[in-house]
């Protein structure tokens with residue numbers, strides 16, 4: 345299921361990052377806790393009632409060569425309108441309505457996305473009256489909140505999750521592999537789409553339409569159906585903020601949510617940069633199958649060791665994604681291109697792989713026999729049994745006497761044993777410990 349994306353929009357200093365931190369809390373994106381990953385908070389995962397959603401604070405987008413506040417907030421608003429499902433429009437209750445607020449309001453007003461108006465810095469009951477002037481912005485009820493005290497957030501989040509789109513019907517059948525191409529600008533995403541489709545097809549016709557087909561590109565190869573997600577997005581060019589990192593990540597978020605398999609493109613000519621990790625990290629955290637595609641391989645001077653060395657660099661940089669296969673190719677010359685789709689099929693299968701409980705438990709028993717679980721103050725972790733509860737990504741629940749005693753390192757050990765037995769190539773896996781009832 346695709347998680348909805350919530351964007352927080354507003355001029356600087358209204359409290360966006362304070363509220364972002366409140367919503368995301370300790371549940372920072374999993375990858376950010378992994379070694380080797382920076383802690384830039386570009387996005388996080390929020391949870392309210394039964395809903396999981398991604399949150400992004402669109403603040404901090406700076407227009408290069410132009411320090412104008414209005415232009416920056418406008419860029420944020422445009423980004424949020426294009427890429428999110430619900431927008432939290434945040435204003436400052438102490439400051440009242442400013443010119444920049446009105447500017448954002450005007451843009452958001454035309455958007456066909458649900459908007460929830462949050463008036464921050466309502467720190468005490470006396471300030472409650474300060475919210476009324478914000479009715480004039482035209483977004484209905486203003487929700488008074490305080491980032492400092494954490495008050496009012498419940499009502500705000502009720503309104504946010506209440507505006508989530510209805511669970512849309514599955515757009516494509518189970519037999520269609522949904523592929524997202526992600527990576528920083530100029531890495532070769534649209535070139536690769538063109539290369540895959542062949543000369544005879546130009547990506548995305550300009551046919552206007554309200555259906556998803558207008559932005560996705562379906563094709564069939566050797567009897568297998570695929571759809572490339574959000575091909576239209578790859579074609580967009582020319583917005584001033586296009587090269588900002590938040591933009592890249594946010595664009596990628598939506599495509600990844602709708603996909604089964606993420607092709608994480610790396611520029612073979614330039615190497616790996618921090619931004620590649622953020623985009624890849626999102627695919628991991630969203631539980632999608634992933635393949636590293638090292639593009640522009642034609643530009644690299646090679647000998648027999650080059651590929652191995654580059655692979656090692658990828659492994660060093662993406663410690664949290666050792667499961668993802670690596671494919672080297674050139675979208676331009678099409679060399680090695682034929683290697684890609686078979687790997688896509690393979691990881692899509694592994695992403696949907698389901699292991700029978702008795703087979704899984706044989707492997708767990710063997711693993712436990714070789715390397716018994718840890719003890720703590722004389723007590724030993726006891727594993728009763730494990731069962732795979734879902735696919736996409738494969739999710740396994742391990743029933744134990746005391747989940748507190750399951751350490752990260754032992755979980756990793758079990759995961760490695762499970763992978764050694766069943767593969768799960770190219771897919772993240774989730775392992776949870778539960779108390780046996």
Ligand code: GDP
Pocket residue numbers: 354355356357358359360361362363403464465466467489490491492493
């Ligand atoms: P952003 O630029 O919109 O991300 O705003 P920040 O989250 O960085 O907050 C700007 C300033 O407002 C900081 O000094 C915060 O401590 C302060 N602030 C945030 N929330 C509140 C609040 O609810 N009440 C008050 N009084 N100050 C707040």
Ligand code: GDP
Pocket residue numbers: 527528529530531532533534535536578639640641642643673674675676677
């Ligand atoms: P996108 O922004 O990720 O969609 O990247 P594009 O597909 O627009 O490619 C950016 C630039 O890189 C273009 O000038 C392409 O011609 C070039 N390019 C893409 N793939 C390759 C490749 O495999 N080899 C070389 N040499 N250039 C490439």
